[in-house]
Amino acid sequence: MGQSVSTFTDAAQCSIDPTSLKAVSCPVDHKLPSQSSAQCPVDRKTLPVSSPLQTPAECPVDHSSLNQMPALSQGRAPSQTLELPTARTESSILRDSASKWEYPSPQQFYNALVRKGWETPEEHVETMVEIHNFLNEQAWQEVLKWEKRATDNPTDVQLARFKGRPGELSPKARFWLLAGWLLPSRFNTEPPFDRHDWVVRRPSTGEEVRYVIDYYSAPPEPDGSPVFSLDVRPALDSFASLKERIALATEDVWAEFRENKP
Template structure:
């Protein structure tokens, strides 16, 4: 699939009303990697940073709104290491009877090779862990939105999804413009990937499109990478627009009350 995660530190990386952008630490213990420095094997530099490097997008081709592409489990040409072929089941419902499965390390590597990306084979399993981690976090963010409109999210399904690397969402364009105007306050790096997920609500049969922008955040002090997800319903229905406005209003009021409380001086008893 695309990308997601399993935990969040709850800190908004871009101020103003962009509180849906959460930092998520990498799940991989990079101190245990003896053959590589403590950094993410995925290059999350923007395309502008180096003309010789490709943007760090998901290597699995999700260019059409269909099911998971068929990925070979066979060894790639010139492959020197055996990679696992077992696939991990996600927590994301595909339909009423099955969940989505993530590509195996061998399938992931074959996707990298097919795109012409040079990736050390010993890093592929780490990359798959990061890939799955980000997908799980994205799904948890989707469910937080769904909880605002449904009594139970147990049966919410991911009907289909589409990778759109290189296509900036309107919100991503806005924040890049804000970063250009005020680089000291706002992020100046574009998202390294984008996915559109179509979520099905079985109780009503309604389908809702979510937009997910994937960002790289400043690494931890030990060099471990940090990622950020901006997950929100697309503004293509009245209900989605209403929820986006409602949440933004709630966050503004919460911030106002917090600032007011912090700035208030308690009265003294006379």
Template sequence: MGQTSSQSAPRSAANATPGCPIDHKLPPAASACPVPHDPAPKLAQCPIDHESINSLNQMPNMSQEATSSQSVALPTSRTESSIPRDPASKWEYPSPQQFYNALARKGRETPEELEHVETMVEIHNFLNEQAWQEVVKWEKRAYPDDDIQLARFKGRPGEMSPKARFWLFAGWLMPSRFNTEPPFDRHDWVVRRPKTGEEVRYVIDYYSAPPEPDGSPVFSLDVRPALDSFGSIKERIAAATEDVWAGLQESSKTVDSTRPQGS
């Protein structure tokens, strides 16, 4: 199963900021996930999983007020996602103003960030929509009739998953074959299966990929169930087996097509 998915950013986002939204020319402290993260004592927490949670929508009460040095007004409207929170509502994304306020808390309140913040929000929303589609693909394998919901989530940019560490090590050993860049972000999503009440954790690693020839940014998402339950382990093994079998079948077709007729 395609647990790693490459996605091009929306055309409007690509036109506004060609290439990866992460500025790799900035110092290490500033070159990071386009989604700002607020520091905690030991772990940077995603601002959309902040300690100030609205009990009605389980989202942080991020300020909609403009900063004192802000020279341009930003939209305060929030976009509803396609991701169900419960049977009656869906999750909402932060507004550009809330997003910029989170940047300001990180000390990234600059004219350049202000100019591109709406594009950054668009890319953030796009990536999370694509991640949800990958989660749905996994869930439909074993639970095709259950309308799953995203119960809660957490940004973990300061922690690399074991799989990300493995591929980074592989890139160090064989840089010509494997990616040498770590993921720029990680999220853990807890999905609820309403029919059984079961909750399952998914790990999402976000990677930057080489841009399209026209400069459009491309991202690679590695979405998979966390290996913390027997059911998730079984699904991961089944998906890996299917991928290997599909690869063998494709190789067999290639050999057959190159074999001389009558042999």
């Protein structure tokens, strides 16, 4: 919970090194008390060394307003040479009591890339979509871990709406960038490559809670596999969220104190 590390390797296994986050996860040393790993859905053996996945940027789908999912064309781009799938994958994220969110199809994803002027080999688009979906699924799992602390039935919570805010640094991201400027030998100065704000609805109470998600890239594995790190936490805009953030940050300290207490 909090800082979550996701990496893509030939063995499809995500690596985590809680003692050295600067080395394999987030480029700043967050020292959060809990980490999570996940299985990679992509076979890295099929990707060339020059794959653009090694230099990730913000999500190409424009989520700049709280409009859930924008209308994306399923038509071929003017200069497109390969046929891309138009089928959309259903996520595990509840949209309401009767449906789940769907991810953009590879064709929609490619159209979003073209609209932003990003040059992307068409043969890699399907893999990029898998990574895009994988990261968001991991973000949702981190949200559910937080929700488990606050509600009796976290499996019922829904993603009511979301907003992409690339280029807008959260206060926490600014703090770690400042730490990197003051102590460059210990902290990295790379900002998150993307940010999302997710508003989660708790059906049992009707309450809505905003979560902030910072997406980081880190130095790749020796085999060239990219590494990503997610920092997922409730926004500090309510007393309940502030209380949960403080409780999580101090849990390990109090546990160690109780164990060592005479």
